[in-house]
Amino acid sequence: MHNTPPSMTVTATVNGQPVAITVDVRRTLLDLLREDLGLTGTKKGCDHGQCGACTVFVDGRRVLSCLKLAVTTSGQAVTTVEGLGTPDVLHPLQEAFMRYDAFQCGYCTSGQLMSALAVVADESLTTRDQIREAMSGNLCRCGAYQGIVEAIIEVKARSHAAGSEDATPDAIV
Amino acid sequence: MLKQIGIAQNRVDGPMKVTGEAAYAADRRPGGQLYALAVRSPVAAGTITRIETAAAKSVAGIVAIYTHANAPAALDWHADPAVMALSGEGLGRQALEAAEPEAPPPYLPMTGPDIVFAGQWIAVVVATSLEAAREASLLVKPIIEPHEASVEIDARNDRFLEPGFFFAADMQVQRGAWPDTAAKQQIVSETYRTPMQNHHPMEPSATVAVWDGDAVTVFDSTQGVMATREYVARSLKLPLDKVRVISAFVGGGFGGKNQTWPHQALAAHIARALGRPVRLQLTRADMAVASGHRSQTEQDVALQAASDGSLTALRHVSRVPTSLHGNFFEPSGLNSLMLYEAAALGVRHHVVRKAFATPTPFRAPGETPGSFAVESAVDELAHALAQNPLDLRQRYIPSRDHYHDRDWSSNNLLECYRRGAEAFGWPEGVIVPRARRDGHELIGVGMATTAYPAPALPAIVRLRLRVEGKLQVETSATDIGTGMYTILAQTVADELSLPVEAIEVRLGDSNFPHAPTAGRSKSTASLLPAAQHAARALLQRLAAAVREPLSELSNVALQDRLKAAGLAELEAEGSSTGLQVGQQVSFYSFGAHFIEVRVDEALGRVSVTRVVSALDCGRIVNPKTATSQIRGGIIFGIGMALMEDAAFHPTRARMINDNLADYAIPVNADIPEIDVIFVGEPDNRFNELGVRGLGEIGVPGTAAAIANAVFAATGQRVRNLPITPSAIVRGGE
Numbered sequence: 001m002h003n004t005p006p007s008m009t010v011t012a013t014v015n016g017q018p019v020a021i022t023v024d025v026r027r028t029l030l031d032l033l034r035e036d037l038g039l040t041g042t043k044k045g046c047d048h049g050q051c052g053a054c055t056v057f058v059d060g061r062r063v064l065s066c067l068k069l070a071v072t073t074s075g076q077a078v079t080t081v082e083g084l085g086t087p088d089v090l091h092p093l094q095e096a097f098m099r100y101d102a103f104q105c106g107y108c109t110s111g112q113l114m115s116a117l118a119v120v121a122d123e124s125l126t127t128r129d130q131i132r133e134a135m136s137g138n139l140c141r142c143g144a145y146q147g148i149v150e151a152i153i154e155v156k157a158r159s160h161a162a163g164s165e166d167a168t169p170d171a172i173v
Numbered sequence: 174m175l176k177q178i179g180i181a182q183n184r185v186d187g188p189m190k191v192t193g194e195a196a197y198a199a200d201r202r203p204g205g206q207l208y209a210l211a212v213r214s215p216v217a218a219g220t221i222t223r224i225e226t227a228a229a230k231s232v233a234g235i236v237a238i239y240t241h242a243n244a245p246a247a248l249d250w251h252a253d254p255a256v257m258a259l260s261g262e263g264l265g266r267q268a269l270e271a272a273e274p275e276a277p278p279p280y281l282p283m284t285g286p287d288i289v290f291a292g293q294w295i296a297v298v299v300a301t302s303l304e305a306a307r308e309a310s311l312l313v314k315p316i317i318e319p320h321e322a323s324v325e326i327d328a329r330n331d332r333f334l335e336p337g338f339f340f341a342a343d344m345q346v347q348r349g350a351w352p353d354t355a356a357k358q359q360i361v362s363e364t365y366r367t368p369m370q371n372h373h374p375m376e377p378s379a380t381v382a383v384w385d386g387d388a389v390t391v392f393d394s395t396q397g398v399m400a401t402r403e404y405v406a407r408s409l410k411l412p413l414d415k416v417r418v419i420s421a422f423v424g425g426g427f428g429g430k431n432q433t434w435p436h437q438a439l440a441a442h443i444a445r446a447l448g449r450p451v452r453l454q455l456t457r458a459d460m461a462v463a464s465g466h467r468s469q470t471e472q473d474v475a476l477q478a479a480s481d482g483s484l485t486a487l488r489h490v491s492r493v494p495t496s497l498h499g500n501f502f503e504p505s506g507l508n509s510l511m512l513y514e515a516a517a518l519g520v521r522h523h524v525v526r527k528a529f530a531t532p533t534p535f536r537a538p539g540e541t542p543g544s545f546a547v548e549s550a551v552d553e554l555a556h557a558l559a560q561n562p563l564d565l566r567q568r569y570i571p572s573r574d575h576y577h578d579r580d581w582s583s584n585n586l587l588e589c590y591r592r593g594a595e596a597f598g599w600p601e602g603v604i605v606p607r608a609r610r611d612g613h614e615l616i617g618v619g620m621a622t623t624a625y626p627a628p629a630l631p632a633i634v635r636l637r638l639r640v641e642g643k644l645q646v647e648t649s650a651t652d653i654g655t656g657m658y659t660i661l662a663q664t665v666a667d668e669l670s671l672p673v674e675a676i677e678v679r680l681g682d683s684n685f686p687h688a689p690t691a692g693r694s695k696s697t698a699s700l701l702p703a704a705q706h707a708a709r710a711l712l713q714r715l716a717a718a719v720r721e722p723l724s725e726l727s728n729v730a731l732q733d734r735l736k737a738a739g740l741a742e743l744e745a746e747g748s749s750t751g752l753q754v755g756q757q758v759s760f761y762s763f764g765a766h767f768i769e770v771r772v773d774e775a776l777g778r779v780s781v782t783r784v785v786s787a788l789d790c791g792r793i794v795n796p797k798t799a800t801s802q803i804r805g806g807i808i809f810g811i812g813m814a815l816m817e818d819a820a821f822h823p824t825r826a827r828m829i830n831d832n833l834a835d836y837a838i839p840v841n842a843d844i845p846e847i848d849v850i851f852v853g854e855p856d857n858r859f860n861e862l863g864v865r866g867l868g869e870i871g872v873p874g875t876a877a878a879i880a881n882a883v884f885a886a887t888g889q890r891v892r893n894l895p896i897t898p899s900a901i902v903r904g905g906e
Contacts, residue, residue, distance in 0.1 A: 132842040139838060142805045
């Protein structure tokens with residue numbers, strides 16, 4: 001007996017674009033992004049909210065997309081790494097990640113960048129130790145942690161000097 | 174002239190990685206793709222009586238369920254010993270052959286009813302969606318008659334095998350007679366234990382198989398596309414040219430993707446049977462059992478020294494497990510043979526079969542656990558002799574490779590000690606434990622030596638100069654985060670006097686020229702000489718085409734010359750030969766770690782607060798990526814020292830922490846700033862550029878330096894890793 005699983009339509013904004021898509025209610029936001037929308041920049045590292053590789057922004061906050069059912073995203077605005085910048089027009093954080101070699105294999109990088117975006121925007125995080133703590137939900141097995149912290153410190157300093165909008169994309173604010 | 178080599182160039186693949194455009198194996202989405210997911214055995218030993226699949230088959234979207242009952246016939250899926258020998262199960266077989274002439278039957282999941290380790294795949298479900306596959310996998314019900322299983326090493330009662338040669342070294346070395354325990358001799362004799370570790374690269378291994386007629390393309394996450402192609406082709410009974418393996422980006426490997434594992438072939442077998450593309454991505458729990466691990470070790474180390482510290486005897490006996498069916502074991506004694514000269518030398522390995530999944534190389538296999546034991550013992554000896562550990566190690570600098578009776582091509586270990594100690598501010602004189610305190614924390618410093626071989630294997634690099642577009646560099650080598658894309662671009666740029674931006678490096682495709690698997694720190698010295706030769710061959714071919722001598726080409730745009738010759742493109746290949754058999758000197762890299770820890774005895778908390786590592790790895794091609802590699806290695810050592818420990822249920826022999834919440838790896842807050850110093854002396858007897866690989870050398874020695882620092886801080890010698898809070902608190906009682 002084959003029972004078709006329940007489905008629902010998700011209506012959301014992803015990287016500034018309106019999305020309306022009918023999905024299996026068990027589908028996670030991570031799988032919606034990757035399998036339905038082809039936004040494979042967001043990675044699956046554990047599927048259990050333990051590694052941070054799937055971090056995206058939802059309504060301006062960092063969220064583990066593997067722990068969020070896609071259907072709970074209706075009416076929300078999602079930003080993924082694809083919404084940050086392109087190889088030709090990099091976001092300041094992406095550019096700083098390159099300069100400080102804040103990645104090696106690159107698999108955790110999208111999640112690190114999205115988390116870093118939140119840490120840059122959070123004015124209560126000012127010291128190196130605070131930044132390390134706030135980035136500790138994003139595992140990096142290659143061990144690029146030092147570069148990640150350096151990149152965040154630099155972008156924080158620059159965005160502070162230039163006004164805080166400079167370092168955050170329009171979709172996030 | 175070297176303009177690019179030696180420059181801290183940003184990764185050329187960086188823009189792809191920071192924008193999410195880099196496509197890893199599971200990011201490929203061929204049309205009509207099916208999703209495969211494994212069902213794991215909950216018991217460690219037993220016989221499958223039957224597997225109930227009716228409920229699973231009723232799930233909407235389920236396409237197929239394979240178990241040992243139908244997989245052999247439906248998928249042409251068999252444990253062919255010749256194929257198994259190519260896989261991770263076969264590595265080490267030659268070493269064990271001397272002790273165990275008859276190999277145990279090869280293991281391949283879903284080829285029989287026997288369960289040989291917990292987590293073994295007993296079924297694979299295939300569905301049109303991830304959700305359907307997940308639901309069905311939970312409904313597959315195996316009926317298993319369980320047997321007794323053991324994962325405990327019992328030094329007294331277990332039956333140990335004595336392997337022969339492994340990693341080009343005798344695993345049973347005995348030279349000279351153990352000296353009489355005369356007066357005025359200092360002796361350290363202790364047992365050290367290191368934990369089982371999981372590689373856990375951030376990218377779970379994944380294979381996407383897409384058939385086109387009688388040929389298959391396999392998008393895979395592997396450190397070696399050529400080895401994977403051979404394994405998959407032999408498994409499918411296909412000629413090599415019918416299998417293409419693509420692994421352009423790999424989300425970390427660390428050895429877990431160095432060998433080939435069943436899923437890589439299985440995805441292709443299922444895709445062939447079902448006539449649709451199949452993605453098989455391992456879950457995080459699978460990653461703990463289905464692609465190898467570093468086994469635990471028990472090591473007895475005995476050192477004997479004269480009162481001035483000169484070493485008279487060294488004994489290093491390892492007891493290490495392998496699986497019931499595989500062959501790999503940790504060759505823990507390798508660095509003892511290479512680094513320490515003693516008139517009496519005994520380095521032995523005893524291997525025991527236990528109900529584990531098969532272990533496999535993990536970043537500096539052998540050297541890493543072995544260095545923890547021996548570098549801890551040397552520190553204990555220094556304290557027993559009332560000498561500074563650095564002074565004692567300077568005495569022990571190996572003047573040559575005594576084990577192989579060869580000179581070193583180049584050895585700057587003394588310079589590593591000198592520059593590392595200076596940058597760190599290493600104290601002089603005897604180090605008195607518990608002498609430094611800051612509030613509620615004790616502070617201690619420790620150091621250790623690291624060393625790693627510098628191998629090289631034959632490789633081929635192809636260049637393609639085109640009238641339009643970037644100059645292309647192609648080889649089947651993979652960049653698993655090492656920086657291979659970047660250092661190949663730098664090398665070719667220097668040879669052709671081009672900027673790095675004018676070069677496009679293409680890697681990780683078995684249709685590209687042959688390169689060895691990325692592992693054992695061999696890729697730099699294998700690939701860069703081939704790239705140099707390819708660039709020179711290209712210039713010669715261009716000179717011949719335009720009928721002009723080479724010297725006049727140097728300042729002329731290559732593309733203009735190509736146009737002048739009336740050619741659209743021009744290709745050239747270059748090769749390297751790797752290390753020759755019967756080499757006259759030994760090629761090794763050396764280094765020293767200096768580490769400060771703070772220990773809160775009330776909480777049992779150990780924090781690594783400062784690390785300075787000085788390394789002799791030949792000429793450094795790219796200080797930026799090289800520094801990252803070393804830092805990453807050191808962080809693996811920190812994880813090993815303080816937290817990593819694959820734990821087993823005491824009676825069920827099943828891993829209880831096969832996930833990233835319970836198996837702790839270092840996070841950002843665990844890691845201090847790590848200062849990496851390269852001595853940078855080119856090793857020109859090794860190759861023209863004087864470059865050596867450096868993917869592993871950061872790991873050995875790090876855990877010992879931390880344990881030695883914990884001793885300096887607390888007076889407590891921890892010989893069992895990881896150094897947990899409970900170990901510290903117990904010792905403080």
